[in-house]
Amino acid sequence: MSLKGYVINLASSPDRMEHARNELAAQQIEAVRVDGFDGREIDLDSFTPYDDRKARKVMGRSMSGGEIGCYVGHQRALTAFRDSGDDMAIVFEDDITFAKDAAEVLGPLLEWLGNRSDWHCVNIGTNRLKITTPLETVAGADVVRAHYFPMLAHALIWNRAGAQAFLDVAEPIYCPADNMMRQLLTKSDMGLATCRSLVDAGSFDSDISARSGGNRGAFRRSTLYGFRKQRRLLQEKAMAYRHKISGHPKQP
Numbered sequence: 001m002s003l004k005g006y007v008i009n010l011a012s013s014p015d016r017m018e019h020a021r022n023e024l025a026a027q028q029i030e031a032v033r034v035d036g037f038d039g040r041e042i043d044l045d046s047f048t049p050y051d052d053r054k055a056r057k058v059m060g061r062s063m064s065g066g067e068i069g070c071y072v073g074h075q076r077a078l079t080a081f082r083d084s085g086d087d088m089a090i091v092f093e094d095d096i097t098f099a100k101d102a103a104e105v106l107g108p109l110l111e112w113l114g115n116r117s118d119w120h121c122v123n124i125g126t127n128r129l130k131i132t133t134p135l136e137t138v139a140g141a142d143v144v145r146a147h148y149f150p151m152l153a154h155a156l157i158w159n160r161a162g163a164q165a166f167l168d169v170a171e172p173i174y175c176p177a178d179n180m181m182r183q184l185l186t187k188s189d190m191g192l193a194t195c196r197s198l199v200d201a202g203s204f205d206s207d208i209s210a211r212s213g214g215n216r217g218a219f220r221r222s223t224l225y226g227f228r229k230q231r232r233l234l235q236e237k238a239m240a241y242r243h244k245i246s247g248h249p250k251q252p
Contacts, residue, residue: 002030003029003030003088003089003090003110004029004030004031004032004081004084004086004089004090005024005029005030005031005032005089005090005091005092006032006034006077006080006081006089006090006091006092007020007021007024007031007032007033007034007092007093007094008034008036008070008073008074008076008077008091008092008093008094009033009034009035009036009094010035010036010038011035011036012038013036013094013204015204016094016095016204017033017094019094019095019204020092020094020095020096023096023097023098024092026098026103027098027102027103027106028103029090029106032080034073034076034077034080035076036069036073036076036094037068037069037072037073037076038069039064039065039066039067039068039069039070039072040065040066040069041065042065042068042069044062044063044065044068047068049072049171049172049173050063050068050172050173050174051172051173051174052174054172054174055173055174055175056220056222057228058174058175058228058232059174059175059179059228059229059232060221060222060224060225060226060227060228060229061220061221061222061225062220063173063174063175063176067176067177068173070093070153070176070177071173071176071177071180072173073093073177074091074153074166074177075166075167075170075177077091078091078158078163078166078167078170079167081158081160081163082160082163082164082167086160087114087159087160088110088113088114088157088158088159088160089157089158089163090124090155090156090157090158091153091155091156091158092154092155092199093153093154093155093201094204095154095201095202095204096125096154096155096199096200096201097199097200097201098198098199098200099196099197099198099199099200101140102198102199104139104140105138105139105140105141105194105198106198107139108138108139109122109124109138109139109141109143109157109194110157112136112138112143113157113159118190119159119162119190119191119192120158120159120161120162120165120185120188120190120191121149121156121157121158121159121162121166121181121185121190121191121192122143122156122157122191122192122193122194123146123149123150123152123153123155123156123191123192123193123194124155124156124157124193124194124197124198124199125152125153125154125155125156125197125198125199125200125201126150126151126152126193126197127195127196127197128150128151128152129144129146129150129193129195130148130150130237130240131146131147131148131237131240131241131244132144132145132146132147132148132193132244133145133147133244133247135192141194141195141196141198142194142195142196143192143193143194143195144192144193144194144195145189145191145192146185146191146192146193147186147189147191147240147241147243147244148182148186148236148237148240149181149182149184149185149186149191149193150182150193151178151179151182152178152201153177153178153181154199154201155198155199155201156181162185162190165184165188165190166180166181166184169184182236183236186236186239186240186243187239189243
């Protein structure tokens with residue numbers, strides 16, 4: 001299956017883009033560069049898509065510029081995919097490396113996904129899974145319904161419905177991109193994942209990602225940070241368990 005890979009990349013990091021392009025070429029995926037957004041120097045008070053009050057209410061802290069930059073990059077990638085008219089694509093951050101056997105899995109996995117409508121996004125870049133239901137073993141890789149959608153957003157397969165669902169709620173920005181994806185896909189129960197990572201991150205020191213140093217931690221935390229974090233996690237896990245117990249509608 002012909003597939004585009006949308007790579008989020010800053011213009012100031014051509015070496016990262018070249019690395020990503022080579023990685024995708026080895027998997028016979030067409031690389032499409034998406035201009036990243038460097039949010040490290042933005043004024044949070046004047047960046048209108050960002051809602052600091054909601055961030056502090058939901059996350060218990062303000063977002064950093066790096067997190068906002070990462071979020072806008074994913075927003076731009078999904079907009080480009082939606083506007084392409086394609087049915088499916090993968091969105092990558094630009095510090096990725098494919099697992100050695102990824103090529104053996106990706107083709108069959110994409111074909112399997114192309115015959116289903118009961119999904120919006122598949123996380124193929126994480127090993128940390130909680131609250132799942134087994135679906136299928138595809139080319140030796142176990143695929144699960146990820147009722148509690150996993151964090152990390154460096155390698156995500158999206159279909160058009162999923163991209164539109166994210167874009168519909170993308171603003172105002174009030175949480176990191178992977179938190180928004182967890183909220184959205186846990187609520188809809190339309191997230192899947194492979195049980196082992198097909199794509200790893202960290203080939204380079206991250207420059208705008210939410211994972212980069214100084215972008216997380218105690219950044220402008222409210223006094224209720226711990227309470228709001230635990231409340232959010234408990235709410236999302238409770239929703240995931242309800243989906244798991246009730247069972248997702250079966251694929252026709």
